[in-house]
Amino acid sequence: MGRVTVREPDDLRPVDLADDGLPILPDQTADDTDLGWNEWREADDDARLIEERPPHWG
Numbered sequence: 001m002g003r004v005t006v007r008e009p010d011d012l013r014p015v016d017l018a019d020d021g022l023p024i025l026p027d028q029t030a031d032d033t034d035l036g037w038n039e040w041r042e043a044d045d046d047a048r049l050i051e052e053r054p055p056h057w058g
Contacts, residue, residue, distance in 0.1 A: 030036050 034040065
């Protein structure tokens, strides 16, 4: 008969879970930004909001 090799089950095999630096999935993709939607934000929007406030806010 042939020779039988005994192997350890996969549950006992060591698995390296160390972080190698790069995330598996990024927190935000490039198309999920204002630039990805072809929208540009001004650095300070407060001046525009104050200028456009309704007159009854007095």
